Amino acid sequence: MKKALLLILAALSLLLSGCIERREFITIATASAGGTYYPIGVGLGNLWTEILTEEKVKATGQSSAGSVENIQLLKNGEAKVAILQGLIGAQAYEGRGGNFEGRPYKELRSISMLWSNVEHFVLMEKEITTGTISDIDTKSFSVGPQASGTEQSTLVIMEGIGLTKKNIKPEYLGYDDTISAMRDGRLDGGSLPAGIPVSSVMDMTASGVKASVLDVTDEQLDSINSIFNTWFRFVIPAGTYTGIDKEINTIAQPNFLATTTEIDEELVYKLTKTIYENLDKVHQIHNSAKEIQLESALNGLPAPLHIGAYKYFVEAGLEVPEHLIPPEANEAKK
Incomplete structure (x- = not known):
């Protein structure tokens, strides 16, 4: 009896450990609950959990103090994915300015531009x-x-x-x-x-x-991007604001989805694919999420793509700029 009981307990232990190993928990670092980062992070988490049920993905949005803290959460492994402001991502990746002077975070990777922070x-x-x-x-x-x-x-x-x-x-x-x-x-x-x-x-x-x-002129945009290359042209349509009946040629930086080199290639590929093959659901998350489109997915990204996101965008037919091609992709070709 004792031997049989031990065998049963061992079998249950293996079964449970197998279930635990297969489940993929994803924490998405956002910002305060009153802003835009949080509802979009929560919405993406719900979408990934719903669509990737067979992959046992469980994704949840987590409130935070915003982009600067989100970098630290990624570094500490307390979040697998984060929403970041483009400039903060650029400063962190390059180790210049702000809170990141002299401490480049070269493991930072972009997944996709989400919506524009318009100047x-x-x-x-x-x-x-x-x-x-x-x-x-x-x-x-x-x-x-x-x-x-x-x-x-x-x-x-x-x-x-x-x-x-x-x-x-x-x-x-x-x-x-x-x-x-x-x-x-x-x-x-x-x-x-x-x-x-x-x-x-x-x-x-x-x-x-x-x-x-x-x-903002084209020359001014180029000069600004020579400092941190994370802004892109944005035209505010005429009539957006009362009394302004002409287009406003300004610029924007991205609010973008980020991760690290530590996260599995296949997982990030599936997360990216789920967003762009379910845009009808993505656009229902929040008014700002309506801007998430494949044709603008690479706008202003300050760090190379994660290899999984890169794989999806290449398959989707996007031409990835040289500075966004992950070093991992170039190494794989050698």
Whole structure:
């Protein structure tokens, strides 16, 4: 009896361990529950869990402090996937600027661009001369709250056009406070990056504040990308904002899906494939998720693709730029 019991327990143990080994738990690092990262992360997790049932995938979104913490969660193995701001991803991968100076994270890999973080440099019309972002020179201008992602991206853009805080009268305001200060005549303009339409910019134009959104030239875009190559052209359609009846030629950086070289090639291939073969469901996750499209999947990505994502995009017929081809793919060819 004792021998039979031991055999049964051993068999159960093997069976249970087999089940545990087959189940794939994926934590997706996002940001605070009140923003856009969290619902999109949760939605992607639900989609992967639903579609990849035979692969025993269980994916869940996890709230966090945002992109900077998400890098650390990936490094520590506390998250397998994360949503990151393009600039933060570039700084982490290259080990330049922000929280990552001198500590490059070369194991970081991109999976896909998700939606665009569109730059809105707004300025009072009486201060506009060229109509481009260079017009903020000498003006009182909000660069975003101190230590925020807005401030970091604004300062890189300014550096790209040859400006620093010394060239402006800097303020450190949130979006609504920026528009209030402009309305009251206390501020000339500010930086308000977000997905379109931005509610504070809608408020600015609808409430009669005599201000507009500045253009970014091709030369300015190239110069900005020479610092961190993560911005791409974005055209805001005419009529998006009340009273602005022309297209606004601005730029955007990606909010993108990231992982590390530690994650299995086949798993990332399936995660990527599931997104792009179920876009009808993806677009129902959140309004910003409607921007997820195969043709824009590589826009602005700051780190090479994960080998699994690369495999899917090549199969899907995308031409992958040289800087996004993972080193692992080149090594496999040797």
